[in-house]
Amino acid sequence: MNRTQTHRQHPPNAKSTHDTMVDGHVTIAELEKEYESGDERTTAIEDFSVTVPSGEFLGVVGPSGCGKSTLLYLVAGFLEQTTGTIAVDGDPIDGPGTDRGVVFQDYALFPWRTVMGNVTYGLEEKGVGKEERRATAQRFIDMMDLDGFEDKYPKELSGGMKQRVALARTLAYDPKILLMDEPFGALDQPLRESLQDHLIDIWRELEKTVIFITHDVEEAVYLSERVLIMTRHPGTKKTTVDIELDRTQPREELVLSDEYTATKNDVWQSLREETTPGGEH
């Protein structure tokens, strides 16, 4: 049984299949983003279209500077596109919204707030009462193995802990779509792997749509149901690769399996054409 099937099976009391299919569905069409600084104009994203169905885990890889962050911040509504449309569940987005939650590479925690204060932030903005806020936040703090650190300030935490707080903070206000920009890039291998597995569990349990940016091919293949490869500057969609792996096996077996190696090589090969000067594109 592959993971695509796993997460599409909903318990009988879940919303109708149709609703679920519509919830957190991202459509990007003919997107273009041009940066202007002074007289300089840089086209970061060009002719970019993709549809991310609700509940999908989409990995995005591409050469450095190809516009991955730009793409993510456009979807988040932080930046405005030059042309094209971005729609969530059919409605074009208008700036940032609580239906989308970003996890930044550098955590972006509020240094003046404790772990608890950071995780309750979104709920406060939603107007959730204090008791409920704390209860919900506590659930995500526990999920991230951060219990006991509720009253610590970000400066008192390690990088991995900060990233878990950032993840808890974004999950706590329950966005349908998670947008992650190389969130584990700065972490060491064991920590990165543990957070990856955490993320898969969360994604399954909470049924989020995830767009996950990384420059690490293994990470993309390990996590995603589909990997989108971007061309080098200006970024366009080169191709997408479906990842069909037997997710029932434990990590140590999965990463040694032939399918995993083959898929990884496909993605790597495709990406390599973009990163090697003079390569075909």
Added chain:
Amino acid sequence: MSYADFRLETVAETIPNPFRRVVRFVFEWIPIAIVAGLWELASGTAVSSEILPPPSAVFAVSWELLVSGRILPHLQVSLYRIGVGLGLSIVVGVALGVGMARVKPIENFFEVFLALIYPVPKAALVPLAILWLGIGTETAILIVFLACLLPIVLNSYNAARNVDRNLIWSARMMGMPAWKLPIKIVVPATIPSILTGIRQAIPIAFIALVSAELIASNRGVGFEILRHGQIGNYTSMFAVLVVISGTAFVAVRGYEWLERRVVTWT
């Protein structure tokens, strides 16, 4: 305090913890002790003790001024002026700094203005201030306010301009409307720099205060310096100076102590 730190990093490592504070204290005060010693020797030998009274006499008078309470009414007036002037400069300075960083027209309006008043010694404004506000507290407050405004505006302006874009975006994605950002994100993110600005402003406040009181007051510690000087009582004049410098020192140290205890997240 680089002198003390420089010595202590090497010396203090070898000393058991409880004694380190004592050692640090001693090292910190050694330079002062040396200068005081030389001054004591010079006074009455190299220079007439009439115009350079020995530190022993000066400190004795300072002490007497404090315990007898004779200086206290003046100190009280002066500290009140500093408190109000500095307090106003914090409120106005932070609002202006954050406003300039976030709103282009405010920035355009005040940028030139600040650049122009920056090099003007605030003491030079005292005669003008007397013209507007007369001799007394208001003039001193105005001068303290103007002098303290710059470090506070500049520190908060620079920090507010460079607030991590991801912090702003984090707040926005969690549903914060843009109009709440200055108060909820920009000011808190700027607090470490605001505190630095205030710390820089405290000694400046004392400088401004004394320069105002020397000319435009008939009370306060600055006025006391002038009064003692005019009647030729140079030992007392020096003694008041020592009181002022000691008060400013205690104010800065007290502020740093408070800052460490109140703002624990920086």
